[in-house]
Amino acid sequence: METLLQSLNPRQREAVQHVEGPLLIVAGAGSGKTRVIVHRLAWILAHRLAAAHEVVAVTFTNKAAGEMKERVDELVGADHGGALVSTFHSYCLRLLRRYAPRIGYGSDFLVYDEADQQTLVKDCFETLQIDEDSFPPRQMRARISDAKNRGLDPEGLRAEALGMRDELTAKVFALYQERHAATNAMDFDDLIGQVLRLFAEHPDTLGDVASRVRYLLVDEYQDTNPPQYRLIRHLASVHGNVCAVGDPDQSIYKFRFADINNILSFESDFPGTRLIKLEQNYRSTNNILGAATALVRHNRSRIDKELWSEAPAGEPIDLLVASDDRGEADRVVQEVRALRRAGDDLESMAALYRTNAQSRLLEEALTRAGIPYIMIGGTRFYDRKEVRDLLAYLRLLINPKDDASLRRILNVPARDIGKTTLEAVLETARRDRLPLLEAVTAATEDRPGTERPVTTRAVKALAGFVDLMRDLREAARDLPPSRLVARIVSRTGFEQHLAATSPGDAQARIENLQELANAVAAYDGMEGGLTAFLDRTALLSETDNTQGSAGVRLMTLHSAKGLEFDTVFIVGVEEDLCPHLRAAENEADLEEERRLLYVGMTRARRRLVLSRAGTRFQFGQARTTEPSRFLQEIPATLLRVRAEEAVERWARPDRPVRRFERTSATAIAARTGTFWTPDGDASRDEATPPSLYSLGCKVHHAEYGVGTVIGIEGSGDQQKVTVSFSIVGSKKFLPRFARLERL
Numbered sequence: 001m002e003t004l005l006q007s008l009n010p011r012q013r014e015a016v017q018h019v020e021g022p023l024l025i026v027a028g029a030g031s032g033k034t035r036v037i038v039h040r041l042a043w044i045l046a047h048r049l050a051a052a053h054e055v056v057a058v059t060f061t062n063k064a065a066g067e068m069k070e071r072v073d074e075l076v077g078a079d080h081g082g083a084l085v086s087t088f089h090s091y092c093l094r095l096l097r098r099y100a101p102r103i104g105y106g107s108d109f110l111v112y113d114e115a116d117q118q119t120l121v122k123d124c125f126e127t128l129q130i131d132e133d134s135f136p137p138r139q140m141r142a143r144i145s146d147a148k149n150r151g152l153d154p155e156g157l158r159a160e161a162l163g164m165r166d167e168l169t170a171k172v173f174a175l176y177q178e179r180h181a182a183t184n185a186m187d188f189d190d191l192i193g194q195v196l197r198l199f200a201e202h203p204d205t206l207g208d209v210a211s212r213v214r215y216l217l218v219d220e221y222q223d224t225n226p227p228q229y230r231l232i233r234h235l236a237s238v239h240g241n242v243c244a245v246g247d248p249d250q251s252i253y254k255f256r257f258a259d260i261n262n263i264l265s266f267e268s269d270f271p272g273t274r275l276i277k278l279e280q281n282y283r284s285t286n287n288i289l290g291a292a293t294a295l296v297r298h299n300r301s302r303i304d305k306e307l308w309s310e311a312p313a314g315e316p317i318d319l320l321v322a323s324d325d326r327g328e329a330d331r332v333v334q335e336v337r338a339l340r341r342a343g344d345d346l347e348s349m350a351a352l353y354r355t356n357a358q359s360r361l362l363e364e365a366l367t368r369a370g371i372p373y374i375m376i377g378g379t380r381f382y383d384r385k386e387v388r389d390l391l392a393y394l395r396l397l398i399n400p401k402d403d404a405s406l407r408r409i410l411n412v413p414a415r416d417i418g419k420t421t422l423e424a425v426l427e428t429a430r431r432d433r434l435p436l437l438e439a440v441t442a443a444t445e446d447r448p449g450t451e452r453p454v455t456t457r458a459v460k461a462l463a464g465f466v467d468l469m470r471d472l473r474e475a476a477r478d479l480p481p482s483r484l485v486a487r488i489v490s491r492t493g494f495e496q497h498l499a500a501t502s503p504g505d506a507q508a509r510i511e512n513l514q515e516l517a518n519a520v521a522a523y524d525g526m527e528g529g530l531t532a533f534l535d536r537t538a539l540l541s542e543t544d545n546t547q548g549s550a551g552v553r554l555m556t557l558h559s560a561k562g563l564e565f566d567t568v569f570i571v572g573v574e575e576d577l578c579p580h581l582r583a584a585e586n587e588a589d590l591e592e593e594r595r596l597l598y599v600g601m602t603r604a605r606r607r608l609v610l611s612r613a614g615t616r617f618q619f620g621q622a623r624t625t626e627p628s629r630f631l632q633e634i635p636a637t638l639l640r641v642r643a644e645e646a647v648e649r650w651a652r653p654d655r656p657v658r659r660f661e662r663t664s665a666t667a668i669a670a671r672t673g674t675f676w677t678p679d680g681d682a683s684r685d686e687a688t689p690p691s692l693y694s695l696g697c698k699v700h701h702a703e704y705g706v707g708t709v710i711g712i713e714g715s716g717d718q719q720k721v722t723v724s725f726s727i728v729g730s731k732k733f734l735p736r737f738a739r740l741e742r743l
Helices: 010-017 033-046 062-076 088-103 114-128 137-149 154-159 164-182 190-201 203-211 226-235 286-296 325-341 356-369 385-398 403-409 419-432 436-444 456-478 481-492 494-501 506-521 529-541 587-601 629-633 645-650 665-672
Strands: 023-027 055-059 084-087 110-112 185-187 215-218 242-246 274-278 317-324 349-353 373-375 552-556 565-570 604-618 621-624 639-643 698-701 705-713 720-725 729-733 740-742
Touching: 010 033, 010 274, 023 033, 033 055, 033 062, 033 215, 033 242, 055 062, 055 088, 062 084, 084 088, 088 190, 088 203, 088 226, 110 114, 114 137, 114 164, 114 185, 137 164, 137 226, 137 494, 154 164, 164 185, 185 190, 190 203, 190 226, 203 226, 215 226, 226 242, 286 317, 286 587, 286 604, 286 629, 317 325, 325 349, 325 356, 325 565, 325 604, 349 356, 356 373, 356 506, 356 552, 385 403, 385 456, 385 481, 385 494, 385 506, 385 529, 403 436, 419 436, 419 456, 436 456, 456 481, 481 494, 481 506, 481 529, 494 506, 506 529, 506 604, 565 587, 587 629, 698 720, 705 729
Parallel strands: 023 242, 023 274, 055 084, 055 215, 110 185, 215 242, 317 604, 317 639, 349 552, 349 565, 373 552, 565 604
Antiparallel strands: 604 621, 698 705, 698 740, 705 720, 720 729
């Protein structure tokens, strides 16, 4: 059986062979963690230290559990295998199938999926007479799930309630659980919670279960939440042979209620713990490891380790500095093309970003270059629901006969227009052969001799929509497209709508709307700009869809955990993005942001490229950015700055960052509680004074590239210039709105 150790390094062997007593394995990125887990399980089974059913290993995904079990069986043979390798929830489900009657459930209880849970919440709403428009069921279900993952029951949630919404959630939570018990059902989150309840109410059952867990192994221990932590403590309470594998430096799921203190306190929770650090890296070059380690050492909440590799030092970490965010995306794509020409596969490259909204510029740059890409763990920018909703508003403003767009937004955000009202209006439209918007308007009017097709309450709701569209049409005549997007968001209350209907990711969705305003801003000042933009998005969504089965991987830094690539690009390494604005003034959150960048950096095997822009468009306006403080924490000897000549003055990564003194739009937004600047008639400062234009001069446009001025009309604020571009032909602009730069 000593052959089990032949492929392991000394530290890995030590971790495999130390089987008695508590053990904490701090496994650095790329250090062969899974290999150690598998060989440790195989060692215990091969040496018959316990029966197979007495060896329990828990991890977070079914895929990881399945692969782990297969590899153990390959090492020791299926007849000697059979360890209980599963997710936390699968393990608890197995226990409940046996012991559920002790807490009032039948052994044949059902596990409700999301649709079942949503239906049950709605039933609770009906019983408690709660208005679904004021308190969306989806939001309520998410809040109940969050409470369970924090280890709270209805009474615990009520005890910390801060307002009416919290009180109402606790009330729904209590009835929701009662209905579960009455129907012999649980939801996914209940599986751990009900086992904890079982152990609390029946100590003898806890003793019986824990006595049969001779060896316990927990993967990704840094990601455990409070209920999972309590479960582990219970299962290890008899034999104490608990092995936790994880890395505090890769704890990035606080938003899922993962608690980094679980791994940091392991040695005090389990006295006599043996600590083994896996520091030899099998993935990255030493330059990448040196940069990542130097960065994360600025955190206090960690267990120090020194990652090293037998691989060569490798290339320095590149820092690309572009003049603006569009130029940043173009430079990344240029690098991709160069690597492709050199023989690298697109599948070996990944571009990572902090927020989903950042994908838009990368998607468009790759599309322009004809390079396929694959979105991992996300949706293409123009396919995201909130983006499509706003585009529907814009399309309806351009074309009042667009029935499809109207049907999409008639009750988005919710304005008390139900299916019955919609069907009545649709029937009117079909009968009188009217565009749907005209039928909606007609339903609100008092016409002698004609009975209204809808109720008085519905008339009020429809009239509100008609007034809204009338106001937006007037705004569309006066405002540039980017300001029009801001007006729609403000006038409809879209922020509040997202906060209510998407509590878990409202900010990310709002950031997508901001990015939509940035995309539209390229058409500000152009005659027919809004129509041109909508035409272009339609083409991007249909004919130019380059997302296929192969290509460059695009994903957030969170989605990249567990993956690795030859080349990794991390874009937007700037203050307010990386670290994210929300973390700027909270030390614990700032440390998690640093860990998030560390995780991204250690995904790279051979080449790591960081990038930032000198200016970035926010709310359709150019804002000067600050380099991320994290860039200052990477040794200058490991960083190769590659800046455009025009931006050398702020390219240096060691340029001081004015911490907590920024006055950018996002910083102001965080303090004021809104993400949108005032959307009145104010326009952006003129990028180029009209007097600078002359016939024949060259200009650059953010969307169309370089062109020649072939016509000038009027003067001052009303001046128009006609520019001829080589690909798209002639376009007419109002310079006071347009992104035109004279060359």
